[in-house]
Amino acid sequence: MTLQSQPSFVNASCPLPLPHDSRIVMGHGSGGRMTRDLIRQVFRPLFSNPALDASNDFAVLPSQDGKLVISTDNHIVSPLFFPGGDIGRLAVCGTVNDIAVSGAKPLYLTAGFIIEEGFLIEDLVRIVSSMKIALEESGVLIVAGDTKVVEKGKADGVFINTTGVGWRSNNLNIGGENAHPGDAVIISGTLADHGIAVLSARGDLALESSIESDVAPLNGLITDLLHSTPEIHVFRDPTRGGLATTLNEIAHQSHVEIVLDEKTIPISLPVKSCCEMLGFDPLYVANEGKLVIILPEKETNGVLDILKNHKYGGQAARIGSISEGKKPRVLLNTLIGGTRILDMLSGEMLPRIC
Amino acid sequence: MTFSQDDFRDSALVKTALDELKRITTRPWVIMEICGGQTHAIMQYGLDQLLPPSLELVHGPGCPVCVTPLELVDKAIAIAYHPDVIFCSFGDMLRVPGSNEDLFSVRAKGGQVRVVYSPLDAIQTAKDNPKKEVVFFAIGFETTAPVNAASVLQAENLGLNNYSVLVSQVCVPPAMEAILSSPLNRVQGFLAAGHVCSVMGYWEYLPLAEKYKIPIVVTGFEPLDLVSGILQTVRQLEKATYIVENAYSRVVTQLGNRSALTMINKVYIPVDRNWRGIGMIPLSGWGLRPEYAKFDAELRFDTSGIQVMESKICIAGEILQGIKKPFECPAFRVDCDPSRPLGAPMVSSEGACSAYYRYSSEGSN
Numbered sequence: 001m002t003l004q005s006q007p008s009f010v011n012a013s014c015p016l017p018l019p020h021d022s023r024i025v026m027g028h029g030s031g032g033r034m035t036r037d038l039i040r041q042v043f044r045p046l047f048s049n050p051a052l053d054a055s056n057d058f059a060v061l062p063s064q065d066g067k068l069v070i071s072t073d074n075h076i077v078s079p080l081f082f083p084g085g086d087i088g089r090l091a092v093c094g095t096v097n098d099i100a101v102s103g104a105k106p107l108y109l110t111a112g113f114i115i116e117e118g119f120l121i122e123d124l125v126r127i128v129s130s131m132k133i134a135l136e137e138s139g140v141l142i143v144a145g146d147t148k149v150v151e152k153g154k155a156d157g158v159f160i161n162t163t164g165v166g167w168r169s170n171n172l173n174i175g176g177e178n179a180h181p182g183d184a185v186i187i188s189g190t191l192a193d194h195g196i197a198v199l200s201a202r203g204d205l206a207l208e209s210s211i212e213s214d215v216a217p218l219n220g221l222i223t224d225l226l227h228s229t230p231e232i233h234v235f236r237d238p239t240r241g242g243l244a245t246t247l248n249e250i251a252h253q254s255h256v257e258i259v260l261d262e263k264t265i266p267i268s269l270p271v272k273s274c275c276e277m278l279g280f281d282p283l284y285v286a287n288e289g290k291l292v293i294i295l296p297e298k299e300t301n302g303v304l305d306i307l308k309n310h311k312y313g314g315q316a317a318r319i320g321s322i323s324e325g326k327k328p329r330v331l332l333n334t335l336i337g338g339t340r341i342l343d344m345l346s347g348e349m350l351p352r353i354c
Numbered sequence: 355m356t357f358s359q360d361d362f363r364d365s366a367l368v369k370t371a372l373d374e375l376k377r378i379t380t381r382p383w384v385i386m387e388i389c390g391g392q393t394h395a396i397m398q399y400g401l402d403q404l405l406p407p408s409l410e411l412v413h414g415p416g417c418p419v420c421v422t423p424l425e426l427v428d429k430a431i432a433i434a435y436h437p438d439v440i441f442c443s444f445g446d447m448l449r450v451p452g453s454n455e456d457l458f459s460v461r462a463k464g465g466q467v468r469v470v471y472s473p474l475d476a477i478q479t480a481k482d483n484p485k486k487e488v489v490f491f492a493i494g495f496e497t498t499a500p501v502n503a504a505s506v507l508q509a510e511n512l513g514l515n516n517y518s519v520l521v522s523q524v525c526v527p528p529a530m531e532a533i534l535s536s537p538l539n540r541v542q543g544f545l546a547a548g549h550v551c552s553v554m555g556y557w558e559y560l561p562l563a564e565k566y567k568i569p570i571v572v573t574g575f576e577p578l579d580l581v582s583g584i585l586q587t588v589r590q591l592e593k594a595t596y597i598v599e600n601a602y603s604r605v606v607t608q609l610g611n612r613s614a615l616t617m618i619n620k621v622y623i624p625v626d627r628n629w630r631g632i633g634m635i636p637l638s639g640w641g642l643r644p645e646y647a648k649f650d651a652e653l654r655f656d657t658s659g660i661q662v663m664e665s666k667i668c669i670a671g672e673i674l675q676g677i678k679k680p681f682e683c684p685a686f687r688v689d690c691d692p693s694r695p696l697g698a699p700m701v702s703s704e705g706a707c708s709a710y711y712r713y714s715s716e717g718s719n
Binding site for chain 2: 338
């Protein structure tokens with residue numbers, strides 16, 4: 001039979017159901033056939049691994065020596081796609097990094113998607129593909145997942161929850177409570193790239209820039225650092241609230257004073273300029289691919305060497321030190337030789353007037 | 355010759371200027387920096403700790419959100435609740451407490467409140483939403499006046515009938531005069547606000563310096579600008595001279611920015627203005643000229659019947675006049691912080707209380 005001889009359905013009296021293959025509709029969250037099709041067509045081909053492919057409501061995973069480390073994070077970002085990344089990469093890296101900074105090796109993630117009715121399936125595929133790239137880079141598997149659809153207007157495109165687990169060797173003791181007087185503070189690279197990239201991509205400040213988010217999985221870098229120096233006391237990723245807020249948390253956990261030297265803190269020129277224009281302090285702006293490392297002073301040079309040879313640590317710098325101090329706080333020695341306190345972020349940062 | 359910003363943050367140059375300041379300072383002096391941006395720069399760089407101990411810097415009223423009267427904040431809130439309104443504002447203004455709530459709460463309750471960086475973004479919003487009324491909160495000193503005025507002119511050129519402005523436009527020189535004529539005044543020298551002077555020039559300050567026999571030095575915002583401004587002021591105080599000097603000549607001229615001034619004069623006329631915490635100062639601000647009255651949000655929306663109520667504890671008025679320092683307020687860091695501000699100076703990135711909260715350990719436990 002040739003193509004030309006096929007019957008025409010143009011005037012068919014029985015209406016055919018529309019395929020709904022371009023946008024998410026409520027039926028994709030029904031748990032029925034449409035949900036199954038969405039999983040088969042979008043999620044499974046990209047996330048495929050034996051635990052997920054078993055198609056159970058649970059994943060059975062082998063145990064390992066050491067301690068189980070678990071972390072969860074809800075990821076919301078507007079816009080969903082921004083220079084240097086998207087919500088998918090953010091959802092994988094955010095949780096991978098939260099596990100990795102404990103010194104554990106992150107192994108498995110679960111992913112829960114809340115999708116707004118009308119969301120383009122093409123955009124969902126883009127997000128899931130980006131997650132796959134971040135998963136491959138970090139060597140982590142998604143072993144369980146869930147999808148819900150909410151009515152138009154009840155969500156902002158897509159929200160993603162990821163929960164991660166990893167195993168930490170028994171002889172490691174890394175945490176915010178371990179900063180000691182005499183330790184050095186290192187940052188793995190330039191600050192505030194993520195926050196400013198997202199802000200300028202949002203478009204409502206009519207701000208155009210070439211700034212890219214730093215969103216990246218840091219577990220590889222952390223593994224390299226621990227191989228060479230198991231004596232690291234604290235790893236922390238300075239995400240929301242920025243470096244200043246993260247260091248305040250550590251100062252309180254460890255009851256120490258942290259003193260930073262402003263002129264050593266790496267901030268790229270475009271980010272610095274944007275922050276000055278908007279009245280933002282880059283020390284309070286979010287990062288998604290940076291690492292704070294607190295370690296004995298004698299290990300500093302070795303760790304800086306490793307960082308500078310790693311793709312996520314090229315701009316690393318020693319930015320301060322830990323001292324006994326009268327009370328837990330963070331101080332900044334300014335460019336001109338003054339000293340000021342660096343408090344935690346309070347409320348939302350707002351663009352200034354003039 | 356061109357300068358890079360880093361030249362004005364160079365620690366060696368700043369130290370040289372500071373050494374000279376120490377050398378010439380023989381007596382205690384009280385100097386007010388007018389602009390909140392300067393207050394923040396001083397605290398941010400820790401410059402206050404590097405000055406000779408006998409110099410006292412007091413912080414002036416140059417924080418636009420701080421001096422916006424409560425009544426207008428309440429009017430803004432009332433307008434923003436209107437279901438057909440998209441209320442656009444500079445970000446700082448959203449957290450300024452009105453009598454009962456702030457613009458953030460309006461947004462949380464479903465009001466359409468948007469942060470814009472420029473009133474021209476509000477014009478775009480009005481173009482994009484022809485069925486909505488777009489209201490811009492046109493607050494600020496002489497620095498925001500040209501662009502706020504430009505938005506009105508643009509709305510007229512575009513024939514936009516759904517754009518209006520809630521004006522709270524204030525001017526620096528009348529506030530300086532109010533401070534100088536107060537019996538409580540302690541200020542002996544002024545750092546005039548560099549950005550304000552970039553628009554207006556500094557001719558307005560000549561009669562003030564003469565009448566009150568006070569040195570006034572136009573000063574910028576980088577550490578070296580600030581130290582140079584202070585140095586020139588102290589030099590005058592030590593020699594008992596009182597002239598207007600320009601320590602920000604890379605940006606400011608005596609006559610100001612002619613095209614900006616033309617725009618201001620086309621749209622605005624001088625009016626009496628209430629200053630939050632200070633009170634009414636005659637001819638201390640601008641209002642829309644009668645020919646632009648159709649863009650006046652106060653005429654377009656009925657905001658009568660608003661009862662204002664200030665916090666009883668907050669001492670913002672005394673802080674804005676340089677009479678008290680933020681840590682002398684009983685509420686500072688106790689009942690008042692940037693996430694729960696009682697007064698506007700704790701909100702703004704130019705407010706003195708927020709500068710002390712963020713950068714200084716004074717008043718902390």
